[in-house]
Amino acid sequence: MTTAQLNTWQDVQSEVLGRIHSRYWKPGDLIPNEADLASEFGCARATVNRALRAVAEAGLLDRKRKAGTRVATNPVRKATLSIPIIRQEIEESNRAYSYGLISSRTAIPPVGVRAQMQLGETTKALYVAALHLADGRPYVSEDRWINIDAVPDILSVDLSLENANEWLVRNAPFTRGDISFSAIQADAKIAEILAARTDDALFVIDRTTWNGNTTITAVRMIFHAGYHMQTTV
Amino acid sequence: MTTAQLNTWQDVQSEVLGRIHSRYWKPGDLIPNEADLASEFGCARATVNRALRAVAEAGLLDRKRKAGTRVATNPVRKATLSIPIIRQEIEESNRAYSYGLISSRTAIPPVGVRAQMQLGETTKALYVAALHLADGRPYVSEDRWINIDAVPDILSVDLSLENANEWLVRNAPFTRGDISFSAIQADAKIAEILAARTDDALFVIDRTTWNGNTTITAVRMIFHAGYHMQTTV
DNA sequence: ACTCATATTATGTGCAGACATATTATTATT
DNA sequence: AATAATAATATGTCTGCACATAATATGAGT
Structure with a gap:
């Protein structure tokens, strides 16, 4: 699978979310590593890392050094709740x-x-x-x-x-x-x-x-x- | 004010939180810009930016291009709530x-x-x-x-x-x-x-x-x- | 087959430099 | 004095490179 060049971390995030939501990457799947995704998207590895971090913080990806990045199997979706004055x-x-x-x-x-x-x-x-x-x-x-x-x-x-x-x-x-x-x-x-x-x-x-x-x-x-x-x- | 060299974004984050909690920087205050803080902490500007972003995401700082970074006056603290299965x-x-x-x-x-x-x-x-x-x-x-x-x-x-x-x-x-x-x-x-x-x-x-x-x-x-x-x- | 040591690997991060962008300050014009 | 245009500025981000670290894979020894 190859994609048009992605220029920003938000573009990468959108593409990643799209692949998760379309089930191109299924829950539990190991996704390509950052370097490979950077190569595919035509951007820097740091840009991919920045995007994947945001998706992981939302609960949709599980990331581990060496093991790689998996689509969460039971995504515990995280809501941000403002504690109001x-x-x-x-x-x-x-x-x-x-x-x-x-x-x-x-x-x-x-x-x-x-x-x-x-x-x-x-x-x-x-x-x-x-x-x-x-x-x-x-x-x-x-x-x-x-x-x-x-x-x-x-x-x-x-x-x-x-x-x-x-x-x-x-x-x-x-x-x-x-x-x-x-x-x-x-x-x-x-x-x-x-x-x-x-x-x-x-x-x-x-x-x-x-x-x-x-x-x-x-x-x-x-x-x-x-x-x-x-x-x- | 000068500080020992801070080597990681988490160190910078801790120092920033310390200055907020001690009221060295008061609610509403404009804090020094990233470049100046980087100079003071002996680290890269990107490292300061990374730390300040985390503190801002927690609701304690308000950041605006050109205007700079202020300590939030009414910090709306954000809790992350897991939506469980x-x-x-x-x-x-x-x-x-x-x-x-x-x-x-x-x-x-x-x-x-x-x-x-x-x-x-x-x-x-x-x-x-x-x-x-x-x-x-x-x-x-x-x-x-x-x-x-x-x-x-x-x-x-x-x-x-x-x-x-x-x-x-x-x-x-x-x-x-x-x-x-x-x-x-x-x-x-x-x-x-x-x-x-x-x-x-x-x-x-x-x-x-x-x-x-x-x-x-x-x-x-x-x-x-x-x-x-x-x-x- | 099992255990331990070493090598490899993928994420996590620091850095310097550059560019992008939103915003404010300054300057020029009327 | 008011308005518009331009310049300056601080955050936001991209890149390439290097190093750090946690974890897995591989190889050696028993």
Whole structure:
């Protein structure tokens, strides 16, 4: 098989995707090596490598030194999900953002949160419960624990005025995070906060962030009934 | 500021991340250009470019030709989410996978599905309802519509033996997809299928895939109560 | 036949130089 | 002062060459 000259890595990527989608290269097949493809496409090997890397990052190719490159047999397609800043998400849909602090105190976190945040049994953290609103209507409830040792300055922030997440984004950069998506049934308390009915199904994001080995914050965000989070592959 | 010589793009990436996290470069700041950083780090400009591209892909830098590279002011952190093959997900947790066809017929899809799949008003599609089980227990219910025009061969597949998703992965590669995550409240029917209680909150993934402009399939996957989907940033 | 050592190989990357491209800054003109 | 044209600039990429590295294949020895 020979092809017209491909001049850019995007051209190579398109050709490679075409061969995968047409099943010219079947799942599990070893594809020609970079040098041979470069020869066939009339471009540099580095250009082929650049293109194949992108296709592999999308999950469609498995690459190994010496072994070569195979079409993935069970492609685990990867979607890129943006972790939004709530204000941004609301404003991008042309709604007015507002915020309300429900409560804030220092306390010893419950066992599960402590384990997740890897804090000691007697270590106090800052608990912040807040509500984000879109056009004055409840959008997402936020239950957050912040590790005071990691971010002592948070204690001098007026959290009735400023939302904790935005302050943290500006002042406590994280290097890694765990995220979990799930569904819960609204109890009476959350139903009241979100203006939902008891037992409504609510979409939940649980997130914990670290700076190196130091936990910054663990947050549970419970979205209003009917919320969808969308992305593309 | 001058730094020890950095020999690899990963070293450059680490140094750059360090400067961002330490706020040496603040959100909104224009960072030194590639050539200057290359000079400072004692490496090639291409090496700096490679590293900065990775950091930008993670959402922490905004890059523009001529304008230069800025630290993102509201970093929209990007998580990579693997769209799993259910069998794989179950087996990777050391459970036995099994599958049951609930029903299958050709029919005109409901209005919402038709719109999502961009099918004509009289176009019939293949409807497949199925259940995936882990260790004999309901794991995820799948309601699927398949565009017969895109994949006519599906009509000759025995879907009581073979799960539609796996057949499609092998035989109908997709080039793009839309995915949506949400929560629903179990009605009596789904509660029975998933051995849940009526009104339980259930995590849902809705997905539509296309090959070019041709819709392949639209599927609603409703997970067992308590399901979490996890990833990392 | 099995095990170990060595050679080979395909991907991963660094480098220098050049060119491409989108964008901003500067200069010329009115 | 405003506008248009031109120049400069920083990112984006291609190339050829070389080296690095993980992994597989081959050959030698028992």
